[in-house]
Amino acid sequence: MEGRREEPAVPGDTQIDLTGKVALVTGAAQGIGRSFTEALLRHGAKVALVDSNKSIGEDCKKALDEEFGAANSLFITCNVGSEEQLKGAFQKTKDFFGSLDIVCNNAGINNENKWEQTITVNLISVIRGTYIALDYMSRENGGKGGVIVNMSSLAGLFPAAHGPVYTATKHGVVGFTRAIAATSKILGYGVRINTICPAFVDTPLLNSVNHEEIMGKYYVFKDAVEKLIQHYGILENIAICRPSLIVQGLMKILQEDELNGAVMKITKSQGIHFEVYETTLVQPEVK
Template sequence: MLRLTSPKMALDGKIAVVTGAAVGIGEAIARTLLQNSATVVLLDVNDAAGKAVVEDVTKQYGEDKALFLRCNVESEEQIKAAFQKTVDTFGGIDILCNNAGILNESEWEKTVSVNLLGVVRGTYVALQHMNKLTGGRGGVVVNTASMAGLGPLVSCPVYTATKHGVVGFTRAMAAASAVSGYGVRCNAICPHFVQTDLITNIKSKLGQFSHLDDATNQMMENTGLLTVSEVAESVLELVMDETKNGDVLMILKQGKQYITFPSMQ
């Protein structure tokens, strides 16, 4: 397990919110933050899985270290309620991991709503609690994008668009926060294919592009599959390294690297 020390951000006493936290990458992020002494609120629509994770981690870290709240990131009302419950219970929010996401080219409007609008909703509501200009403690937001946020995934045009949107929103939000003095850093991860339910039975999720299933599977075979723990360790890096703001970390099986973008100046 990756452990970063001073002068990095210490997580003891920090309150983290993770969306899509019941399974997969989100669960791994939650567990990694707990292992590094953060208190974690897990948000998801999967009640059974979310409660099972909290029950498990409570045995190891104690009842006051983890909380599950049902929350659909398509609902601003539910996000507001979950974040307010977090503040009421633990006293604030220091870390947000916008991780909830789906891949479904047939239900493309839902894909946009969850993958992109959910990130925007979550970030804006979190800012109401984290912004130093309005009484918050500052902190960090890490958004789960994808390699499809850096280049096209041929079988998933809408998924590609949403993840490009997450990357762009993250970078712009980071710049806006820095210029405005919000005290909130924003970063994104762009993992390649990860062994999760997202890619299980992927052909059934490609809609009109299901004929491109073989090309997608060939890409997976060529690049290999990341584990959720490998992705979570990169999230931890972006959370704890206080020099990172507006950074986009590409994660491959062969290693990881920060992306350099053309200057807009």
């Protein structure tokens, strides 16, 4: 049984030069994905914006072009739940920019009523996105290494009664990321894989708990969720706060080479800190 303790908050260092790096971000047109995209561009990277919402994605791309130049980003319409479309997005990124160094598997939804769709987007697409990224970046396949960041949630560490399936998917992201990060280290993939678990964030996803057609029978928890939000607070509006704590967390992961298999938590009260697992299973040796 693994126990938990928390380390004290640490500041997010955003002083990093990503010139020459190529990144792919899913769910990139709004919310956390857009904030990641803007930050990566601001620090010199070229970015493929992958999103299922064509109109919002094109508007996002247009706005980014005005600030960073059209040649530095690429918008790709993609349903991450489709294996064919997701593989195509990675290939288009490689064809357009010539390489791939950073992947943020960020796309996510909250729909307890259509729970199979939630599993497909939140967990299956993250697993598939990680495997496709490794196909391109792993030294085992002739790649030059890189960094993968999988987005989870505090619901990936603690049970959220108002969202059992959402909780399951986010727990799955944490477990998968920790395991595949260990695999990467043991087999020498040269790819660091980490996960970020933010608390309540001021994004469109947060508003989903207010819709009965989305939450189904768990809509009964609406008032309880609002009390939880009031108690824990909402992380800053990432659309207007630069850099947000979540962006600082991403940059910390990109900058600190020793981070692999890390579970980064971000809360309003404690800032950026990490889940610490006190016991670890003996890992297999490969000869």
